[in-house]
Amino acid sequence: MSDEIATLIAELEESKTLEAIRKSLREGEDPVVLIESLRKGMETVGERFEKKEYFLSELIMSAEIFKQGVALIEPHLKTTEEKPSKTVVIGTVKGDIHDIGKNIVATMLRCVGFNVSDLGVDVDPRAFAEEARKAGECIVALSGLLTVAFDSMKETVSAIEEAGLREKVKIMIGGGAVNEKVLEYSKADAYGRNAMDAVRIARDLL
Ligand code: B12
Structure with a gap:
């Protein structure tokens, strides 16, 4: 599933990426792993940009999908009860x-x-x-x-x-x-x- 998420964001498939994230979260996938999958997909976006297969608009689009994905994932990250120290x-x-x-x-x-x-x-x-x-x-x-x-x-x-x-x-x-x-x-x-x-x-x- 996480490789699928990397592929979907690299293909700029907005709704499919977000749906795959929702599904993974429902299935109990580690939120940190999901963020890493999104990041991997962004690497591919960067490579395609370098090869001139993608342009600035695609970079912007990928960043938008990434942000929406992280907004879904963030509430699932574990937060410690400890008081902020440093x-x-x-x-x-x-x-x-x-x-x-x-x-x-x-x-x-x-x-x-x-x-x-x-x-x-x-x-x-x-x-x-x-x-x-x-x-x-x-x-x-x-x-x-x-x-x-x-x-x-x-x-x-x-x-x-x-x-x-x-x-x-x-x-x-x-x-x-x-x-x-x-x-x-x-x-x-x-x-x-x-x-x-x-x-x-x-x-x-x-
Ligand atoms: C999305 C994106 C954009 C978006 C950024 C949106 C935003 N709000 O951030 C937009 C469209 C604005 C953009 C603009 C540009 N971009 Co850009 N962009 C990307 C892309 C595709 C993904 C970056 C990303 O968000 N990755 C996902 C995040 C989660 O990964 P990350 O940032 O690496 O962070 C992780 C780790 O590195 C680490 N980490 C990050 N910070 C820190 C700090 C500490 C202390 C630690 C310990 C760890 C850590 O933890 C994070 C989570 O795991 C990359 C490709 C790539 N391979 O990175 C190109 C890339 C970075 N961009 C590039 C370029 C050239 C540009 C532009 C100059 C394009 C242009 N012609 O205008 C402009 C730069 C404008 C500027 N002055 O900054 C090049 C840079 C080349 C270079 N060597 O300098 C890249 C590599 C694409 C490429 N292959 O050519 N970009």
């Missing part, structure tokens, strides 16, 4: 407006009890530093899907350092093409491939 300041870095992955990471972190401050998209490095200063000891989570985001991540780490906060603040990065090399380049503390990684890393870093 803060995660999250945002999509400067120059980048992709926010679907960032929103999923924020939701998962909230579900496990983090207090999440979401700065949105195209966030200036200084805005991250300012919010981290307000939060005190915290994690800053940087999301970015474009290659230009790598420089923005590096600049954000520098801004936090220049603000004298590097000792207090742990920085994790993720999104699309982010990997070990980007981690090294940006001088952040950790990188994660998906929202579950983000939760694990956030717990480890604190």
